[in-house]
Amino acid sequence: MHNETVLISTREVLRRTGYSRTTLHNKINESLFIRPIKFGERNTVWPQSEVEAFLKFIISEPSNEQVKELVQQIHDRRKTDGMKP
Numbered sequence: 001m002h003n004e005t006v007l008i009s010t011r012e013v014l015r016r017t018g019y020s021r022t023t024l025h026n027k028i029n030e031s032l033f034i035r036p037i038k039f040g041e042r043n044t045v046w047p048q049s050e051v052e053a054f055l056k057f058i059i060s061e062p063s064n065e066q067v068k069e070l071v072q073q074i075h076d077r078r079k080t081d082g083m084k085p
Contacts, residue, residue, distance in 0.1 A: 019033075031072070034046060
């Protein structure tokens with residue numbers, strides 16, 4: 001079975017979350033959302049699987065500390081999987 005990584009754009013993340021661009025960046029800076037991956041000089045993307053996992057988690061209405069823990073776990077997994085944040 002082929003495990004394909006699907007990357008989504010900022011526009012798609014904004015659509016899925018309902019966040020404004022400013023809110024998204026503020027949440028990233030506060031460690032309340034996953035950092036994007038630099039993809040070329042002027043493009044950033046997110047692995048779709050990470051965004052989906054994040055959104056499923058948010059439905060449970062976690063505290064900010066729980067969200068920060070999840071974000072850190074995702075970033076740590078990127079390091080072990082060879083992805084750069």
